[in-house]
Amino acid sequence: MSKISPEVRKLVRERDGNRCVFCGAEETKNCRLQLHHLKYRSKGGTNSPDNLVLVCPNCHKCIHGG
Numbered sequence: 853m854s855k856i857s858p859e860v861r862k863l864v865r866e867r868d869g870n871r872c873v874f875c876g877a878e879e880t881k882n883c884r885l886q887l888h889h890l891k892y893r894s895k896g897g898t899n900s901p902d903n904l905v906l907v908c909p910n911c912h913k914c915i916h917g918g
Contacts, residue, residue: 856899872908
């Protein structure tokens with residue numbers, strides 16, 4: 853699996869305003885925001901910024917059915 857470059861991570865964080873795109877949560881010591889692929893890599897999705905969004909752990913868990 854290819855890694856997401858630091859440049860892409862920074863671009864997505866800036867674009868999404870350092871907030872979860874679903875609930876608006878900001879990153880804190882206890883809540884580290886994560887990148888989520890809109891189209892999963894297993895389904896042909898890429899690591900490009902247009903396929904990535906910033907989400908909090910709770911929203912990320914819900915997206916994946918947890």
